[in-house]
Amino acid sequence: MATALSLAFHPLLVPSYLFYVVCYQLPGVVAQPAVADRWIVLAVVFGFTFLLPALGTGALYWFGRLDSLLLRERAQRPLPLLLAAISFAGAAFLLHQPPFSPLLGRMMLGMTLAVLLTLFISLRWKISAHGVGVGGSFGLFLLLHLTNAAGWAGLWWLLAAALLALAVLSARLTLDAHTPAQAWAGLGLGISVVIGLVLGVASV
Numbered sequence: 485m486a487t488a489l490s491l492a493f494h495p496l497l498v499p500s501y502l503f504y505v506v507c508y509q510l511p512g513v514v515a516q517p518a519v520a521d522r523w524i525v526l527a528v529v530f531g532f533t534f535l536l537p538a539l540g541t542g543a544l545y546w547f548g549r550l551d552s553l554l555l556r557e558r559a560q561r562p563l564p565l566l567l568a569a570i571s572f573a574g575a576a577f578l579l580h581q582p583p584f585s586p587l588l589g590r591m592m593l594g595m596t597l598a599v600l601l602t603l604f605i606s607l608r609w610k611i612s613a614h615g616v617g618v619g620g621s622f623g624l625f626l627l628l629h630l631t632n633a634a635g636w637a638g639l640w641w642l643l644a645a646a647l648l649a650l651a652v653l654s655a656r657l658t659l660d661a662h663t664p665a666q667a668w669a670g671l672g673l674g675i676s677v678v679i680g681l682v683l684g685v686a687s688v
Contacts, residue, residue, distance in 0.1 A: 486655035490614065493652050496568065498617040499533040499595050500526065502624060505641060506591070510634040516583045525579070525588060532575035533568075533595070540567035556661065558610040565603035565613075572596040590681065595620065598677045605673075612662045615670020618649040622671075623678030 493501075507514055507522040517524065541564040544550045555561050576596045580589035598616050605611045625642040628634040634641070653667045662670075 486658040489652055489655040490659060490661070493614065493618065493648065495613040495617040496534045496537050498621060499572075499592075500530045502591065502621055503529045503588070506587070506624075510628070510637055510641070512635070513628065513633050514585045514587060516585045525584065528575055528578050529592070532571045532578075536571040536574075537564065537568040540564065540571070558606055561606045561610075561613075562603060565599060565606060569596060569599045569603055572599050591624065594624075594677055594681045597681065598674060601673060601677065602670075610662065610666055611673065612653070612656055612667045612670030614652050614656050615649075615662075615667050615672075616674040616677075618645070618652045619671035619674020619676075620678055621645045621674070622649050623675040626675075627678060627682055 503525055507525055508519070514522070541550070541553060541555075544563055544567075545553050549563060550560050551557070552560065555564060572592065573596045576589060576592035579592045598620055602611060602613050602616050622642070622645040625634075625638060625645045629638045629642045632638075649671060653671060656662050656667050657664060
């Protein structure tokens with residue numbers, strides 16, 4: 485079960501889940517593009533946040549730059565995280581263009597920032613990338629709930645995100661992939677990026 489949770493909610497898959505929920509499960513949160521065209525958003529997100537980073541990591545492994553695709557060792561993480569950050573930045577650039585709603589671009593910008601911070605921290609310490617992913621998810625739904633942008637549906641997604649965060653952190657600890665400090669630090673970083681980005685935008 486712990487392995488299944490870790491795989492199902494891999495940090496590279498979480499962005500696709502979040503954009504699906506925002507685009508299709510929370511009516512009124514996203515104005516543009518129209519519902520019929522939102523598959524384009526999901527295609528961009530899935531391609532740039534999962535396919536390209538996964539292929540890049542696979543290539544690094546193929547050419548002997550990585551010992552394992554699991555990236556359990558801190559020293560193995562910088563190059564894959566750098567590739568992911570570049571790819572995430574490409575998605576953020578595309579989603580900042582018309583006709584996409586501003587929220588979509590800001591979500592992707594926040595995810596890019598989270599990957600960059602994870603990269604920098606990983607140069608010295610093995611912070612939990614899974615924790616960052618579920619922390620950012622919880623932070624996003626908390627923001628949507630506090631601003632009442634998603635109505636009652638947003639509350640249920642917030643509760644689901646909270647339970648998921650606890651389950652994923654528990655899974656990472658069960659697998660001995662991280663210490664409790666690394667897991668909770670990842671969760672805190674994910675939440676902090678969302679709050680920091682919101683405060684930064686509000687102050688502009």
